[in-house]
Amino acid sequence: MKALINQPDQVVTEALQGMAMAYPNLIRLHENPQYVLRADAPKTGKVALVSGGGSGHEPMHAGFVGRGMLDAACPGAIFTSPTPDQIQEASTAVHGGQGILHIVKNYTGDVLNFQMAAELLQNDGIEVHSVVIDDDVAVKDSLYTAGRRGVGATVLAEKICGAAAEAGANLNAITALCTSINDSARSMGLALSPCTNPETGQASFTLGENEIEYGIGIHGEPGRQRIPWQPADTLTEKLMLPIIEDLPFKKGDEVLLFVNGLGATPLLELNIVYRAAARLASQHGLKVSRRLVGAYMTSLDMAGVSITLLRLDESMRSYWDAPVCTPALRWGC
Amino acid sequence: MGYAVVTLMQWITCAEEQFQSHLAELNALDAAIGDGDHGSNLARGFAKIREKLQANPPETPASLFKLVGMTLISTVGGASGPLYGSFFLEAGKIAGEQRELDDATLARCLQAGLTGIQRLGKAEAGDKTMIDALEPAIHALTNKAEMGVAAQKAREGRDATIPLIARKGRASYLGERAIGHADPGATSASLLLDCLASACLA
Known part of the structure; x- marks a missing residue:
């Protein structure tokens, strides 16, 4: 490699x-x-x-x-x-x-x-x-x-x-x-490509040109199912619906929507996913009041995305807004 | 027969050689149902053990087991570090101050090690873990079987994990997709028992 x-x-x-x-x-x-x-x-x-x-x-x-x-x-x-x-x-x-x-x-x-x-x-x-x-x-x-x-x-x-x-x-x-x-909070992810461990040089799994690993973990462990590629809006829906149904998130809930890149997916694509996810959230009556988009929890060089929804209460929201001064997350400092 | 610290050190040396020579195979088994580093992790831990044994050769079986256990816990990481580490730490507690272990004491040491793994990892036979190789082998030793027989039981236990669905660890996320692969933990455990047998027969 x-x-x-x-x-x-x-x-x-x-x-x-x-x-x-x-x-x-x-x-x-x-x-x-x-x-x-x-x-x-x-x-x-x-x-x-x-x-x-x-x-x-x-x-x-x-x-x-x-x-x-x-x-x-x-x-x-x-x-x-x-x-x-x-x-x-x-x-x-x-x-x-x-x-x-x-x-x-x-x-x-x-x-x-x-x-x-x-x-x-x-x-x-x-x-x-x-x-x-x-x-x-x-x-x-x-x-x-x-x-x-x-x-x-x-x-x-x-x-x-x-x-x-x-x-x-x-x-x-x-x-x-x-x-x-x-x-x-509930999350789900999918991968467009495996990741390669630089310590061993081995890819975590192999995916066909048109295949997506749906329900991926963050260690390159295989996901729930293999599905063919589909447009970003459709794939986003496939992640959002199980997340919403699981908690379940209900109409009127205030949420933080977090779209996370798995390492090799450009921000360009993450923003397309965020657009679809935010629309879906609003169609389900969720009020997205805080957001985070970017690669914060990755799986080496894996291409893919995960989505997390967190139902916010007042104290979570105010602690989210409070200053943070770290290499990767910084505001208010 | 008696097992002095020299014999038991041969066991550990053999394990290091086996994990090193089966490194790629263990990684490949792990890649199939986990994250592909079981061989690398064990090889790293046992290489560190060799360094420590050369610097400070232990005088009793108990101090050997303790050194092996502590080193595995502090260098291997993952689940296998604490699990194999606990195995040796618990075995060491039974060995006491004796300079040589008889068959029955060694069997009790290994049984205590197995109990330690199960206390921590909470796996049972049939969950597709190292327990599937260790338990039948140690059970055989407790019933006074010969070492070669115990090692054979471990190999059979390893092979018996192939058709299983995993219920512990990362492989459990795969559901039926874990079927058809030997468990890497059961495979390393079987190598460990092979080494014990060859050290004792040497």
């Missing part, structure tokens, strides 16, 4: 070093173990928010470290969760004496490693709460699966809870807010 890399096993480290060099005012990189923390960490008297997961989803999570969002992010190897000692050290480094919230995407590896880290931190006398995000309607939530995957709602939860922590909310309140965001 052709890629802008040096050594395959140094991809994650070199990318993190580059990001730290590009945003010295916002973040710092700690190596061995690897984590990114906000430049002014630890913030005494504030609940610390820590997230993490496999790399390959940039800018998530390290790009969301900074004032008004995460205190630390723990990047694992490509598509591989971080390790308990790494999460423990990152959490300890940013602990401001008011406890820690771990925001964890629902993948078996992430859940297990964060669980072990939380046990280690609790042994050290640090209070840790965890919220597992599972908003992907493409997966059936049953006893017979690992449950729904955590996708786009993670970005929204990190932003909104980060603002609440900055405003001085306590750990219980932020945990409740995070749970409520997860309960009020």
Whole structure:
């Protein structure tokens, strides 16, 4: 494969070093173990928010470290969760004496490693709460699966809870807010192409010229079904309807509409999808009051899109509007 | 027979060689129903173990198991890091201070390891996971079977995952599309049992 890399096993480290060099005012990189923390960490008297997961989803999570969002992010190897000692050290480094919230995407590896880290931190006398995000309607939530995957709602939860922590909310309140965001958000995605892991050089799957993987995960795991290509408006509808029906979102609901690129899809196309999604939302009587369009939770070089709807209440809306100063999400600073 | 730390280190060395030589195969199995890095992750973990063993050779089976478990947890990541890590950590707790394990104690160590994996991962036989290879093998050892027989049970358990739908981990998202592929975790577990057998027979 052709890629802008040096050594395959140094991809994650070199990318993190580059990001730290590009945003010295916002973040710092700690190596061995690897984590990114906000430049002014630890913030005494504030609940610390820590997230993490496999790399390959940039800018998530390290790009969301900074004032008004995460205190630390723990990047694992490509598509591989971080390790308990790494999460423990990152959490300890940013602990401001008011406890820690771990925001964890629902993948078996992430859940297990964060669980072990939380046990280690609790042994050290640090209070840790965890919220597992599972908003992907493409997966059936049953006893017979690992449950729904955590996708786009993670970005929204990190932003909104980060603002609440900055405003001085306590750990219980932020945990409740995070749970409520997860309960009020639904997502679904599709891929036009597989992704290629730069550590192995292997494509995650093969797709025909005219095929689309519908209900895609963010690790290049195959989706729910393969369907032929259709115009953007039709594909958008195929994502929006299961999302709306699942919560269900009801007429009159105020929502945040998040159209997320999976890595290789240009903003040009994301805007076409946003146009269709916003029209559909309004046809269903939803009031879109906040929006986000761009590549925030990617799957390496995968072409495709995911859509997330979050039903907003007043506190979520005001925390969404609050200042955020991170490499990837910035307003009001 | 007795299992001194030298024998058990041969087990771990063999595992490193096997995971390295089956790296592409394990990645390919994982790519079919997961994300394609199971071989790379295990190879990374066991390479680190080799470094640590060379720097500080452990004196007892318990300290060997602890070193292996801690290293897997801190270097492998994913689900397999904590799961295999717990396997060795729990096995180490049973080994105590003994310098040599007898058959029955080794079987109890492995059984404790299996219980540790199940406590963490909550998988049962038939979920298409490493349990499908480990459980029949360790069950056989508990019933005083020979190592070669246990390794054979693990291989059969691995093969028996081929027609299954996965109910744990990333493969569970696939539903019926997981049918027809051996589980990568059951495959690595089977390699681990093969190595235990070859170390003990050596």
